[in-house]
């Protein structure tokens with residue numbers, strides 16, 4: 560099973576320059592992008608879904624996306640797998 564979007568930040572996996580992140584054994588992890596996950600660990604381990612939303616919104620604006628689009632995109636973040644593993 561391959562995810563189309565990073566299950567942490569929502570970025571399309573095909574936009575990931577590395578084509579996915581790496582597991583601790585060096586294999587490719589297709590659930591998370593290389594910005595969120597590396598060598599079996601989250602790069603920002605203690606971030607909350609809300610913080611991720613703010614981060615992604617800021618990042619998208621930086622990349623030239625209009626604010627409304629960035630907000631719309633960030634709205635879907637709490638539904639991603641990473642934020643739904645806890646009971």
Ligand SMILES: [Zn+2]
Pocket residue numbers: 565566567568569570591592593594595596
């Ligand atoms: Zn990501």
